[in-house]
Amino acid sequence: MFAWVRSLVSQTRVWLSPRQVDQDFAQELEVHLDLLTEESVRRGMSPEEAKRAARIRLGGPTQLKETNRELQGLPAIETFLQDTRYAFRMLRKNPGFTAVAVLTLALGIGANTAIFSVVYAVLLKPLPYTNPEQLFTAFQANAQQGTAETGCSYLNFEEWRAQNHAFSELAGIVAHQLTLTGRVEPTVVNTSVVTPEFFALVDVKPLAGRIFFPQDGKQGAPPVALVSEDLWRGRFGADPNIIGTSINLDQRPFTVIGIMPGAFRTPFFTKQEVWIPLVQDPVFSTFMPNRGLHLLPVIGRLKPGVSVAQAQAEMDAISGRLAAEFPAENNGWTVRLVPLQKEIVGDVRTALLVLLGAVGLVLLIACANIANLLLTRATSRSKEIAVRTALGAGRARIIRQLLSETAVLGLLGGAVGIALAYWGVKALSSLLPSSLPQMNPIRVDYFVLGFALLLSAIAGLAFGLVPAMFAANADIQNALREGARSGESRNRRRARSFLAVVEISLAMVLLMTAGLLLRSFARLTSVSPGFDAQHIVKADISLPQFQYSTPQQWAAFSEELLARIQSDPGLQDSAVVVPRPIADRNVNLPFDIVGNPPSSASASRTASFVSVSPDYFRVMGIPLLAGRFFNQHDISSAPRVSIISEAMARLYFPNQNPLGKQLTFGFPPNGEAMREIVGIVGNVRDVALGQNPGAMMYVPFAQAPFWGANLVVKSTLSTSSVAAAIRQEVQKMDKDIPVTDVAKMPDLIDASVAQPRFRTFLLGLFAGMALVLAATGIFGVISYSVSRRTNEIGIRVALGASRNTILSMILGETLALTFAGLAVGLPCALAASHLVGHMLFDVSANDPATLAAVAFSLAVVAALAGYIPARRAVRVDPMAALRYE
């Protein structure tokens, strides 16, 4: 190694200071000249003559210096260039091999790079904030109520800020939609509602104007707002004087104080259009005085040098103090600190890692395939290598040269792969589920490029090393002696079979996981949501809360709107519902049954709460199982009633008749009222298709109104004409209220399974690639084996072997490889399917049917891949085969 270092040093020196090296050599030549001159003088020559003779003996100094300079160059680099040139020549000479290898590799590297760009942007790349590792979310949890993660009440948040020493800043942040009116056509804008510290915490500078100051968060402060660059450019035509002007949000004026840069992403909510202080928000400002409403998500920045454990300990102490001080609101509530990035990424992490693993396996199979091709080729090149060895090339030298070839192959594949990845990332972006948190843009950036290059280099080494070692180890005497017959060692054949087995087992792993996901997805999309989504259109009408501030106003508005809409002949089947199943987030509430002991920590009762107009069940096709539906008599002045789901009846009223029983729950305003159960309806998957229907309790909208009318309409009319009709009615009532988020229910159900669809599709794609690659691998091994055995087959045929014997001989070889692959693949596939187990819906990770289907299809594909060369073997003409040797 020392010699190597020294040679590198001397080479680098030439590079760094060529002039000094030249001078050194000139001096050396001078000494040499002097010595020669002295010698001649000693022999009796005159000094002048001696000098001339010496010059002749030494040679022309200019030429010598030139030669020296050339030689002093970089032999290592020169060798490398020479190897590379030669590698290119060899690859050009075998265009078929080169094309197959480069394409295989390009697919593998392209797919890996594309997936990695997503993994990098979502999981690995730090959040786009200053010192993102200091950022944490502070959630409240209540083990007694079974609440793992929720926000904090504003009053508690103020205590946190005042009492803690671990965080340099804490800020609350929520988001919802507000209606922007005034200078522009009414539109709904995504609005982040933050405490003023938020912008200082994430440390972001506005494009223009200023961020919020602490006084903007005080009660009674003038309402201010920040707008996004996109909104400013789009809606406000990049008005240079926007700062200081007034915009209307939910029909209340706000002064624009700044513009946020387009690249800024709000944690959790990514692309936002407007930011306002919490105290100005029509919804959350009303919650501020209530210490018991744990609704405000909080993020914090740790002080430098403070550990998470220290911060957690301090927050625990504060929680303890708050629970002692305000037991009614804070008993049982604790604080949970989670790194912001981890929280934002959420459960996408596993799915992405599984995809990355899968695509890595595809590359491995591709490498095995190319290694196989190389082994085959190395056999036909064994004579060339033997001659080189005989001429004095060392083993290391031969390996190095063969590796240069595979490295060139790897880099070529990498280059094409990167081009594919650019395209792949574009294709992926359109496939990505919108629920994927994109805090960083997904693209092939320098880091991803570096990954791709590294991958191609590693791949080149991986598939090149083994064949190169085999080639270099070849017995040259044998290779030369065998003359025309190029020999293949038993080891090499074994290596080739081994690679084929590996390919089959890896393909099995991928097919198994893809098969399971596919089956699970099929079940997921065919499961009944409990209602009939066909022809259902939904639309949102959100009431400006400053104008419509009382529940009476909300109820009156909805009632009038519904009456107007239902009078339209095409829209008779309309209803109001908050929240809608699947389309909206469910609202889970604790409740008590009158006459039973109250809900306790050990036996908490919760159910999804839904507020509906009387026609809801009929419109949605939710069946009545007992009792009655709501009707127009269930108004706010009438006795409170509720309808429960079958699951709720089973769970909380086992062996009893729930009809006539009374429920109480603490929401909405008239919360403590007792509600009599008047009906039982069928179950609905309200959270997600993949989640079993839970307990649900419905109340009449008139008895529990919200500040919006979320409509569902069953109509055979087109979505746009339904939207137009609704809009027309709403405009007649209040021209400043927009109708938003009009969508078909089946589309929403479709969108709700976007994540499983995405991973199923990609894994299926990768499994397909794996299958094709493995089939090519088997095809290659068997065809090569047939061509090597032409002679043997000829003899067998000449000795009377039937075609069937030959066919079964070759197919037997294929199946032996296949079954070996399946045997190795089985435990790996089962292990892998347990990794995706929690993503499966209604399918066991060891699902025997999937396993059987995978094994069977692999065997069939392998047999087909082996059949083509086997047929060629059968056609062998014994005479030609015997002459062949």
Add this chain to the structure above:
Amino acid sequence: MPGGKSETLQGPLDLMVLKTLGAMGPFDGCRIARRMEQISEEFLLVNQGTIYASLVPLIARGWISGAWGTSNNNRKAKLYSITKTGRKQLSAEVRNGERVSTVMGRVQRIAERG
């Protein structure tokens, strides 16, 4: 043969330089050249300067090293000596030389037979 110059010696001249330095210790370029001329007619250099063309690759491979010093006639000169790796290479080369000659002999015999 492409790429064949790195691990093996270029030819008998390299081997002789290594042998000379291995046996007789540090020499300057002039003395190496003269020694080569003495050993055999075969190594007759067109002119003594070409010896440096052989020394440079040997240095690059780390088999010999050169450093300015004082030669035995008390002159400042650049002196070359063999390194540890150089010695290893020398003994390996001697063995390889034997191997190559047997193989080449065999090839010749096969050729004659065939």
